[in-house]
Amino acid sequence: MSRIEPAAKDPSAGTLYPGESPRIYRALFNVFPPYLFGGVRVQHIAADWTSVRVAYTVRPWNRNSPNRAAFGGTLYSMTDPFFAIMAYGQLGRGYRIWNITGSIEFLTPGRGTVSATMGLSHEQVAEIRLATDKGAKSFTEHCAEIVDGNGTLVARAAQQLYVRRLPD
Numbered sequence: 218m219s220r221i222e223p224a225a226k227d228p229s230a231g232t233l234y235p236g237e238s239p240r241i242y243r244a245l246f247n248v249f250p251p252y253l254f255g256g257v258r259v260q261h262i263a264a265d266w267t268s269v270r271v272a273y274t275v276r277p278w279n280r281n282s283p284n285r286a287a288f289g290g291t292l293y294s295m296t297d298p299f300f301a302i303m304a305y306g307q308l309g310r311g312y313r314i315w316n317i318t319g320s321i322e323f324l325t326p327g328r329g330t331v332s333a334t335m336g337l338s339h340e341q342v343a344e345i346r347l348a349t350d351k352g353a354k355s356f357t358e359h360c361a362e363i364v365d366g367n368g369t370l371v372a373r374a375a376q377q378l379y380v381r382r383l384p385d
Contacts, residue, residue, distance in 0.1 A: 239306065240262070242262060243259045246259040255279055255291045256291070258273075262302075265339075266306025266337070267337060268334060269335045270333070273292065273295055273327075274330045275330070279291065284326055285328070286328055289321065289372075292363055295331075296333055296374040297319065298316075303335070304337060307337065307339070311385075313381045316376045317377050317379045319375065320376075321372055321374045322372060324371060324373070327365055327371040329365055331364065332363070333364070333374070337359065349381055352381070352382060354379060354380070356377055358377055359378055360376075361374045361375075
């Protein structure tokens with residue numbers, strides 16, 4: 218009698234490491250080499266995965282040379298993974314979640330310490346869960362504002378999040 222093996226689960230689908238703890242996740246981001254050496258610090262991830270606060274201190278070794286301002290790639294990287302991370306944290310396992318588009322609009326040079334606070338409410342996640350309940354895809358837009366220490370708007374980053382529930 219032959220035995221049929223179940224299909225392997227997609228290891229990239231809805232799995233947070235380690236132990237799905239926002240505190241541990243924050244610590245791991247802060248030693249992630251691109252953030253560590255770029256001067257980016259994840260200051261807070263909410264226990265319920267609804268918000269993330271990130272800061273970037275512009276220093277001589279991590280700024281643009283010509284204008285002595287924040288490097289644009291680092292400004293975008295401050296926001297890049299976090300809407301997907303918040304969605305993973307709230308939805309749990311069994312979802313494919315990707316950022317499928319991203320953009321940033323630079324408004325003024327960032328100097329000193331710049332920061333971004335991103336949010337993904339329980340209501341937004343409930344809408345995503347409902348939209349994907351029967352295997353359909355969800356596409357949602359999310360924006361973050363990056364401000365300097367005086368509250369001046371430095372840049373706006375936008376991302377489109379793709380979410381799809383995986384078959385059981």
